Amino acid sequence: MIEEAFRRTGVRRTPQRFFVMEHLLLRRDHATVEELCAAVNRDNAMTSRATVYNTLHALVEAGLVIEIMLDGKAARYDANLEKHHHFICDNCGSVEDVEWFDLPPEMEKKQFRAFEAILRGKCIRCQ
Amino acid sequence: MIEEAFRRTGVRRTPQRFFVMEHLLLRRDHATVEELCAAVNRDNAMTSRATVYNTLHALVEAGLVIEIMLDGKAARYDANLEKHHHFICDNCGSVEDVEWFDLPPEMEKKQFRAFEAILRGKCIRCQ
DNA sequence: GTCCCTGCAAACGGTTTGCACCCGG
DNA sequence: CCGGGTGCAAACCGTTTGCAGGGAC
Numbered sequence: 356m357i358e359e360a361f362r363r364t365g366v367r368r369t370p371q372r373f374f375v376m377e378h379l380l381l382r383r384d385h386a387t388v389e390e391l392c393a394a395v396n397r398d399n400a401m402t403s404r405a406t407v408y409n410t411l412h413a414l415v416e417a418g419l420v421i422e423i424m425l426d427g428k429a430a431r432y433d434a435n436l437e438k439h440h441h442f443i444c445d446n447c448g449s450v451e452d453v454e455w456f457d458l459p460p461e462m463e464k465k466q467f468r469a470f471e472a473i474l475r476g477k478c479i480r481c482q
Numbered sequence: 483m484i485e486e487a488f489r490r491t492g493v494r495r496t497p498q499r500f501f502v503m504e505h506l507l508l509r510r511d512h513a514t515v516e517e518l519c520a521a522v523n524r525d526n527a528m529t530s531r532a533t534v535y536n537t538l539h540a541l542v543e544a545g546l547v548i549e550i551m552l553d554g555k556a557a558r559y560d561a562n563l564e565k566h567h568h569f570i571c572d573n574c575g576s577v578e579d580v581e582w583f584d585l586p587p588e589m590e591k592k593q594f595r596a597f598e599a600i601l602r603g604k605c606i607r608c609q
Numbered sequence: 610g611t612c613c614c615t616g617c618a619a620a621c622g623g624t625t626t627g628c629a630c631c632c633g634g
Numbered sequence: 635c636c637g638g639g640t641g642c643a644a645a646c647c648g649t650t651t652g653c654a655g656g657g658a659c
Contacts, residue, residue, distance in 0.1 A: 427551040469602040476595040530641045
C-alpha cells in the first residue's frame with residue numbers, strides 16, 4: 356500500500372509522488388523519466404520533469420524503488436525490490452528482470468559490496 | 483604492434499589515432515575521453531575532442547578496444563581484449579578489471595548473447 | 610507557520626553533428 | 635586525386651540547479 360510505504364519511510368505524500376509510485380507499481384516496465392512524465396501527465400494532474408526527478412530521488416533514497424543505469428542511456432526505475440539481474444534486448448532495448456544468481460564461490464570470497472549482472476540477447480518479441 | 487593492428491583491421495593510420503591507441507595500450511587505466519584528450523595533447527600533437535570520439539568509435543568498430551559504460555557517467559575505454567568483468571570503487575570511482583567467470587550452469591542454458599558483471603566495493607587504496 | 614515540494618527555465622556535462630579544410634593511400 | 639579524417643562550433647539530450655510561489659504536516 357503506497358500511503359503506508361510513504362508513511363513508513365518518511366516520504367511526504369504529494370499527488371505527484373503518489374502517481375509516480377503508482378505507475379511504477381502497476382506497470383513494472385522499467386520506465387524512464389520521460390515515460391513516467393508522459394504517463395503521469397496523461398492519466399492525472401500536471402507534473403514537471405523536475406518534479407519527476409525529485410520524486411524518483413526521494414523514492415530511491417527511501418528504498419522504495421531502484422535506479423537502473425544501463426549503456427549511458429536514460430536511467431530507468433524499478434519497483435521490484437527483490438534481488439535480481441537485468442536483461443537488455445539488443446534489438447528493441449527493452450529491459451527485463453532476470454532471476455537472481457550468486458557469484459561463483461571463488462569470487463564470493465572477495466567480499467564485494469554489490470554484484471549486478473547484465474545479460475544481453477534478443478527478447479521474445481524480437482526473435 | 484599498433485601499425486600491424488591498424489593494417490589488419492583496416493583502420494586508417496593517422497597520428498591522432500596512433501597516439502590514442504598507444505595511450506590505451508600503455509596505461510590500461512580505463513581512460514575517459516577527457517583523459518585521453520588531455521594525455522594525447524600533453525604528449526604529442528594537438529587533437530580535438532571530436533577526433534578522439536571519432537577515433538574511439540573506429541577502434542571499437544575494429545574490435546581493438548572495448549567501450550565501458552557505467553553508471554551513466556562518461557564512457558571509458560579498455561584495450562584489454564581478454565574476457566573480463568569490472569569492479570568500480572564506491573569511493574574514488576576507479577575501474578579495475580576482474581578475472582572472468584561464467585554464468586552458473588542453469589543460466590548458461592538460456593543462451594544469452596553476452597554476459598557482463600559489475601562488482602562494487604572499496605578499492606585497495608580507499609580501504 | 611514552517612519546511613519542503615513544485616514548476617519553470619537556465620545551466621551543465623558528455624556526446625553528436627555539420628561543415629570547410631587537409632592528408633593518407 | 636579521392637575518400638575519409640580533422641578541428642571547430644553549435645546542437646543535442648538527459649540531468650541538475652536556482653528561484654519564486656504553494657501545499658503538506
